[in-house]
Amino acid sequence: MTTNLSILNNSQIQDHLKNHSLKIAVVGIGRIGLPTALCVANSGLETIGIDINKNLVDMVNSKDYPLKDEPEFDKIFDNVISQKKLSATTDINEAIPKCDVIILSLPTPMNNQNIPDYDALLTVGKSLNKLLSNGQIVIVESTVEPGFIENELLQSIEGSNKSLKSGTDFHLAVCPETANPGEIMKDFQNLPRLVGSIDENISPVVSLLYTHVFGVELIQMPNCKTANAVKLTTNVFRDINIAFVNELALLFEKLGIDTHTVIDAAKRKYNFQPHFPGPGVGGPCLPVNSYQYLNSSKKFNTNFLKIVQEARKINESMPQHTVDLLTDAFNESEKSLDNSTVTLLGVSYKPNVHDIQIAPSEEIIKLLLKKNAKLKIFDPFFTSETVFGHNTEKSLSDAMINSDAIVIITGHKEFDDLSLENISTSMNKPILVDCTGKINPIEAKSQGIIFKGIGRGGI
Numbered sequence: 001m002t003t004n005l006s007i008l009n010n011s012q013i014q015d016h017l018k019n020h021s022l023k024i025a026v027v028g029i030g031r032i033g034l035p036t037a038l039c040v041a042n043s044g045l046e047t048i049g050i051d052i053n054k055n056l057v058d059m060v061n062s063k064d065y066p067l068k069d070e071p072e073f074d075k076i077f078d079n080v081i082s083q084k085k086l087s088a089t090t091d092i093n094e095a096i097p098k099c100d101v102i103i104l105s106l107p108t109p110m111n112n113q114n115i116p117d118y119d120a121l122l123t124v125g126k127s128l129n130k131l132l133s134n135g136q137i138v139i140v141e142s143t144v145e146p147g148f149i150e151n152e153l154l155q156s157i158e159g160s161n162k163s164l165k166s167g168t169d170f171h172l173a174v175c176p177e178t179a180n181p182g183e184i185m186k187d188f189q190n191l192p193r194l195v196g197s198i199d200e201n202i203s204p205v206v207s208l209l210y211t212h213v214f215g216v217e218l219i220q221m222p223n224c225k226t227a228n229a230v231k232l233t234t235n236v237f238r239d240i241n242i243a244f245v246n247e248l249a250l251l252f253e254k255l256g257i258d259t260h261t262v263i264d265a266a267k268r269k270y271n272f273q274p275h276f277p278g279p280g281v282g283g284p285c286l287p288v289n290s291y292q293y294l295n296s297s298k299k300f301n302t303n304f305l306k307i308v309q310e311a312r313k314i315n316e317s318m319p320q321h322t323v324d325l326l327t328d329a330f331n332e333s334e335k336s337l338d339n340s341t342v343t344l345l346g347v348s349y350k351p352n353v354h355d356i357q358i359a360p361s362e363e364i365i366k367l368l369l370k371k372n373a374k375l376k377i378f379d380p381f382f383t384s385e386t387v388f389g390h391n392t393e394k395s396l397s398d399a400m401i402n403s404d405a406i407v408i409i410t411g412h413k414e415f416d417d418l419s420l421e422n423i424s425t426s427m428n429k430p431i432l433v434d435c436t437g438k439i440n441p442i443e444a445k446s447q448g449i450i451f452k453g454i455g456r457g458g459i
């Protein structure tokens, strides 16, 4: 029998947390769900990770830590698995009835028309309809549009014939996840969390649980949709600001101004927040979150959020701009891009993570293939494998052999020490395009390299 936390007072709940007498399910143990499950288990609570990916479940159960690029969790993983605090299963029907709290960390991607896809949450919601009882608490950490929890998800859990009653059979709450891949532990330990719930007495219960697990500040939201709006707002703010600096970068290239110099000086003013130009904005969050807001606004048949639409267009045009810079460099060198070998450094959507979701590199690759370039790809997170239909090189030096031009797409730390001298001496009429701002244009030029950088005017 599970513990109905909604009818207990704070001190009874605290006792359960202290005595580790609660069982928590985390449904979806991917990039965010697994670190969450690890923290829950590390706080002493028995935790079951539920996932449809059998390989992932088998890895967890066989003590093989799957998130190699996420620092600091490997030790926790070893501890909680050996203490049997964490296990994983594909069997949701068996696991859910044993758990007092169910955390949903399911993917919320978009389809190829940029329409948000909430299938995973709705499918699990339907399953929960057959499984929940006794006031179990369901907490959604996934990023969704404001209103989705109160409407679509609630209906899918209650069932069309309302066979389950929210507020008695189960309770629904949100605690949107805001951690940044590659720095999840740091964010888990420092960022405040937002809590909202359908029944107002549930947010404080969720807060007690999250305080026990993460020890961070909990910000009480008036409802679920406000919490979801805060999460979207922080990410869409970034998408818009990156679009702004990308447009500035295009202008500054024409005006002969260096964008990075401008941003470096501008950030000395207390109310300027630096954002940086680049080859586009990818990953599972920023582009999707902008389209989630645009989807919300479409429902009202209005022209709200034009700025978000424009930001998306600008950020989605940056792969083409990258290829244009490369084409300009080839023209300057009097070599032809057609049939030349171009080395692409970095395919991840951002530095230092093993993740290519919605990565701008995919579009850059497509555009270069249309121009009949031959590609060599190196990414320290994807060596000797196939990415976007291409084999990747096993080392940086392999990637540089017989290359006519280099494009740094992702600013992985492995590219910090790229030797300009080496590039200069190993290539005939060396060409370097930098999307990351890592390369000093003056140094590149002084090595005789034909250099182009996004936003690097005035060189």
Ligand SMILES: NC(=O)c1ccc[n+]([C@@H]2O[C@H](COP(=O)([O-])OP(=O)(O)OC[C@H]3O[C@@H](n4cnc5c(N)ncnc54)[C@H](O)[C@@H]3O)[C@@H](O)[C@H]2O)c1
Residues within 6 Å of the ligand: 027, 028, 029, 030, 031, 032, 033, 050, 051, 052, 053, 056, 105, 106, 107, 108, 120, 123, 124, 141, 142, 143, 144, 177, 178, 179, 180, 181, 284, 285
């Ligand atoms: N990755 C990020 O940067 C990040 C940051 C903050 C918030 N988020 C949000 O967190 C949520 C999860 O994102 P993620 O990056 O961890 O996704 P992910 O794809 O890494 O992990 C999702 C997991 O859910 C599993 N899954 C899919 N359908 C399932 C089902 N029906 N039943 C059980 N398991 C299922 C998948 O197999 C996968 O392991 C999303 O809403 C995302 O927007 C992501």
